[in-house]
Amino acid sequence: MHRTVHSPDEAIAALSDHGVQRGSPVGLAVHDSTVGFAAGDHTIAVEGGDAFRCVAAVERTIRPRWVLWSPDTAAALVRSGIRVSTAWDVAAVHRLLAGGWRNDPARVWAYLHGLDRRHTPVAGQLDLMGGDAGDDADQPVRPDGYLRAEWVDGSWRRSSTDAAAWAAVVLRVAALQGERLRALSKTGAVAGDSEATARAESTAELLCAELAHDGLPIDRLAAVELISSLVGPRPQNEAEAAEGRRRRDAEVFVHLSSAAGVDLRNPADVKAMLRRVGIDVPDTRAWRLEGMRSVHPVVDALLAWRKAERIATTFGHTWLAEHVGSDGRLRGAWSASDGAAGRMTAQAGLHNLPAELRDVVVAKHGHVFVRADLGQIEPRVLAAVSGDEALRRATQDDDLYAPVAKRLGVERSVAKIAVLAAMYGQTSGTAGQALRGMEAAYPAAMKFLDTAAQQGQAGIDIRTYGGRLIRVGEVADGDVRGAAAAARGRYARNAMVQGAAAELFKVWAVTVRARLGDLDARIVLCLHDELLLHVREEDATGVVALLDRCLGEAAHRWHPTSGVRFVTDTSIVRSWAEAK
DNA sequence: TGCGGCTATTG
DNA sequence: CACAATAGCCGCAG
Numbered sequence: 001m002h003r004t005v006h007s008p009d010e011a012i013a014a015l016s017d018h019g020v021q022r023g024s025p026v027g028l029a030v031h032d033s034t035v036g037f038a039a040g041d042h043t044i045a046v047e048g049g050d051a052f053r054c055v056a057a058v059e060r061t062i063r064p065r066w067v068l069w070s071p072d073t074a075a076a077l078v079r080s081g082i083r084v085s086t087a088w089d090v091a092a093v094h095r096l097l098a099g100g101w102r103n104d105p106a107r108v109w110a111y112l113h114g115l116d117r118r119h120t121p122v123a124g125q126l127d128l129m130g131g132d133a134g135d136d137a138d139q140p141v142r143p144d145g146y147l148r149a150e151w152v153d154g155s156w157r158r159s160s161t162d163a164a165a166w167a168a169v170v171l172r173v174a175a176l177q178g179e180r181l182r183a184l185s186k187t188g189a190v191a192g193d194s195e196a197t198a199r200a201e202s203t204a205e206l207l208c209a210e211l212a213h214d215g216l217p218i219d220r221l222a223a224v225e226l227i228s229s230l231v232g233p234r235p236q237n238e239a240e241a242a243e244g245r246r247r248r249d250a251e252v253f254v255h256l257s258s259a260a261g262v263d264l265r266n267p268a269d270v271k272a273m274l275r276r277v278g279i280d281v282p283d284t285r286a287w288r289l290e291g292m293r294s295v296h297p298v299v300d301a302l303l304a305w306r307k308a309e310r311i312a313t314t315f316g317h318t319w320l321a322e323h324v325g326s327d328g329r330l331r332g333a334w335s336a337s338d339g340a341a342g343r344m345t346a347q348a349g350l351h352n353l354p355a356e357l358r359d360v361v362v363a364k365h366g367h368v369f370v371r372a373d374l375g376q377i378e379p380r381v382l383a384a385v386s387g388d389e390a391l392r393r394a395t396q397d398d399d400l401y402a403p404v405a406k407r408l409g410v411e412r413s414v415a416k417i418a419v420l421a422a423m424y425g426q427t428s429g430t431a432g433q434a435l436r437g438m439e440a441a442y443p444a445a446m447k448f449l450d451t452a453a454q455q456g457q458a459g460i461d462i463r464t465y466g467g468r469l470i471r472v473g474e475v476a477d478g479d480v481r482g483a484a485a486a487a488r489g490r491y492a493r494n495a496m497v498q499g500a501a502a503e504l505f506k507v508w509a510v511t512v513r514a515r516l517g518d519l520d521a522r523i524v525l526c527l528h529d530e531l532l533l534h535v536r537e538e539d540a541t542g543v544v545a546l547l548d549r550c551l552g553e554a555a556h557r558w559h560p561t562s563g564v565r566f567v568t569d570t571s572i573v574r575s576w577a578e579a580k
Numbered sequence: 581t582g583c584g585g586c587t588a589t590t591g
Numbered sequence: 592c593a594c595a596a597t598a599g600c601c602g603c604a605g
Binding site for chain 1: 589591
């Protein structure tokens, strides 16, 4: 059944007629300013006026779970000032189900229907089935079962009726994904609730759209001053930039009898230069040169040069101009589940800002930051996903490493190394002896890690607790023993912990997002185990308490029976640098 | 012009 | 320099 509505009230009435209530899936397709809905077997085209107002009204009165093709839709809504509570993002769910990062509609569709991707239609190509009776180009799905390329690339969709038809397709896709996820949990392929993971990951995409839009508050003037003090004022042209580089280089060259032919930006040159002053190193990384500062003054100068060069090239005036707006907000693109294990990633330096630059991350007038990080999240997550009883007991302590050290009969520092070595797959060095103690003390946790490593070595794909597929890649010539196999083993071993930790973190983040409600408070940074919120001063203590409550709620949603204790360290600060 | 190597930064 | 990420510059192949 298809209907056309002309106002928010009609849209709400139509959806209600079709039985849509809080949390019901509603397909949403947006193209430019046209909007279409799908619910059950019904499609609704929104005609006339501001179609986005209908989305806002439906969100306000019904609050469904919006089923989206991709975070682009969420970004379009946020740009229009609309923030929805919950979503099912089929692109994000596809990455969970199928692993990897590719998630375009054609691929998602082909995956769910068992279609050979090599035959995926291409826009503009002659359709071999084109002459067949019943092949109606107005339909998004072709008679041969593939999505029509013109619908995928958006060139076909122009009307709100088309948008509604496209919304119907995404709703169908979500239903198929739900079936796949339920099957995973039912057959035991996934220990956790993979559907719940899909919902949290989808909502994390909404959060990412908001993070990209809102940005991280920066004191722009302070940033200019700090950068200028490190690398000088912003060069106005290429000649000034070259002069700046020459000046910085000279600080190093002054320690050499001859600097001829030395390019400090070329590691091979630097290595040869160091050799000439009697320093022979396999590479010139800072940690290796650190102990050689006393051997020759050029080492000190070189390390200082590296620091300044890094600011000049990566976090200097250009970075500021490109990524910090005139409103004093650092903005970059966010991904809710990138990379191997599904961590959040961010561009524009949001995830690797040098510590010295945190001074300029400053709350706006009348606001403060509430910063919270999860303590020792990876070993605690390991305790949960492995079900290791002894390690679970250790999580009851504020400092997990204290009871581990006691049990192993070693110093705390050694215990920490042993636990990290187990999770990363390190076998050499200090860790060796303590690792054997781990086997005896925490057999279930060690078995869990070892199983993951073995599967990785054998080239078998694995799934995290929450259901994310970890693809370990092709195995060349049956290699299950060589260096590549060992690397796959470490990769798989760590992905099971890091990936599960990322899942818990995102449940926490979206729980906080939801519980903030109407408060004038925003999450402005997510950093693997850390949340930074920008809040009104008078709300700060309330938000501190809320973060802690949400961690309890999130831990329970993520793993209702783990019995593991998670801890958070929270502080109220004006500048990010004040924390930690 | 694209890619691997080296380097630096973060969790 | 164990696990993950982004990002810049260099040399080299095409």
